Amino acid sequence: MFDFDAMATFVEVAQLGSFSAAAKALRLPRSTVSERVARLEASLGVRLLERTTRVVRPTSAGAAYHERCARILSEMEEANAAVKDLESSPRGVLRVATPLLFGQSFLASVAAAFTQRHPAVEIEIVASDRPVNPIEDGFDVAIMLFASDDDSSLIAQRLTGGDLWLCATPSYLEARGRPKSPADLDEHTCVVYGESRVTRWTFERGREVRRADVRGTLSMNSFAMLHEAVRTGVGIAPVPSILCAEDVRRGRLVRVLADWSINRKDLRVVYPSKRHLSPRVRLFVDMLVAEFRRRAAATAEPPAGNERSARARRTTKKRGVRRE
Numbered sequence: 001m002f003d004f005d006a007m008a009t010f011v012e013v014a015q016l017g018s019f020s021a022a023a024k025a026l027r028l029p030r031s032t033v034s035e036r037v038a039r040l041e042a043s044l045g046v047r048l049l050e051r052t053t054r055v056v057r058p059t060s061a062g063a064a065y066h067e068r069c070a071r072i073l074s075e076m077e078e079a080n081a082a083v084k085d086l087e088s089s090p091r092g093v094l095r096v097a098t099p100l101l102f103g104q105s106f107l108a109s110v111a112a113a114f115t116q117r118h119p120a121v122e123i124e125i126v127a128s129d130r131p132v133n134p135i136e137d138g139f140d141v142a143i144m145l146f147a148s149d150d151d152s153s154l155i156a157q158r159l160t161g162g163d164l165w166l167c168a169t170p171s172y173l174e175a176r177g178r179p180k181s182p183a184d185l186d187e188h189t190c191v192v193y194g195e196s197r198v199t200r201w202t203f204e205r206g207r208e209v210r211r212a213d214v215r216g217t218l219s220m221n222s223f224a225m226l227h228e229a230v231r232t233g234v235g236i237a238p239v240p241s242i243l244c245a246e247d248v249r250r251g252r253l254v255r256v257l258a259d260w261s262i263n264r265k266d267l268r269v270v271y272p273s274k275r276h277l278s279p280r281v282r283l284f285v286d287m288l289v290a291e292f293r294r295r296a297a298a299t300a301e302p303p304a305g306n307e308r309s310a311r312a313r314r315t316t317k318k319r320g321v322r323r324e
Contacts, residue, residue, distance in 0.1 A: 095123075102242075106295070107143065140272070143288075164263055165244055172234075176189070193219070
């Protein structure tokens with residue numbers, strides 16, 4: 001039978017570069033650590049470690065063996081954790097970071113529902129538009145824009161429906177006309193997200209990309225405020241779809257340049273690697289993704305030109321005609 005204790009001890013020595021440090025980490029006598037590594041080398045017939053008075057480092061064979069052994073041990077720990085999860089209910093503190101808009105419009109209700117379902121979990125939500133590093137800042141879960149996939153210690157899962165829609169009121173468009181291309185925005189009053197009234201909007205349609213330098217009459221660093229401003233009829237603004245979809249569907253707002261995407265940003269839920277993922281994190285992420293997709297489907301994007309269909313509905317209602 002293979003000696004897993006010897007393998008685990010070798011991995012600890014190789015990672016720490018010291019028999020004494022490995023003995024302290026494993027809470028074993030140094031002699032036991034040395035004996036286990038020697039026993040492993042004898043069974044393999046290969047020298048795994050170079051030993052000097054100052055440092056211990058893997059040989060070329062030891063480095064290759066260490067990489068495979070570390071992977072095996074990690075898989076074993078993950079299997080053990082998965083079995084324990086089957087017998088345990090989620091508990092403990094869950095720290096969640098979120099942009100202000102997402103926290104206000106969506107996350108609070110999801111967190112409340114989660115705590116009702118899992119009362120042993122305590123949730124701390126930090127809502128801020130500043131960038132966060134989930135690991136360095138101590139968050140279990142973070143909702144982020146442009147979350148990176150290239151950090152091997154994190155998993156980033158895209159949440160659908162996080163697009164910006166360029167919107168205006170029907171009354172504004174009746175008075176000023178409807179832009180037919182991004183270049184037409186020069187002739188319109190715009191409301192800008194950010195801390196400067198001058199910005200650049202990037203439009204994409206398939207492989208076509210156009211940019212429009214926009215000077216807004218208003219700028220604000222809150223999407224909720226931006227949404228309220230555009231609803232007054234002051235001008236055209238890019239509003240997150242999760243805020244304005246209901247207004248668009250009811251005809252209170254109209255999408256313009258709907259065949260273009262503007263300043264597209266992926267909204268993603270980011271959390272540590274699935275290895276040793278706690279039940280509270282796994283279940284919270286599952287609920288978050290499921291609920292977000294359910295709401296996104298409920299507020300599905302209406303077809304372009306919805307102001308005409310809204311007008312038709314109003315006309316039909318006045319005539320007393322019922323549509324099935």
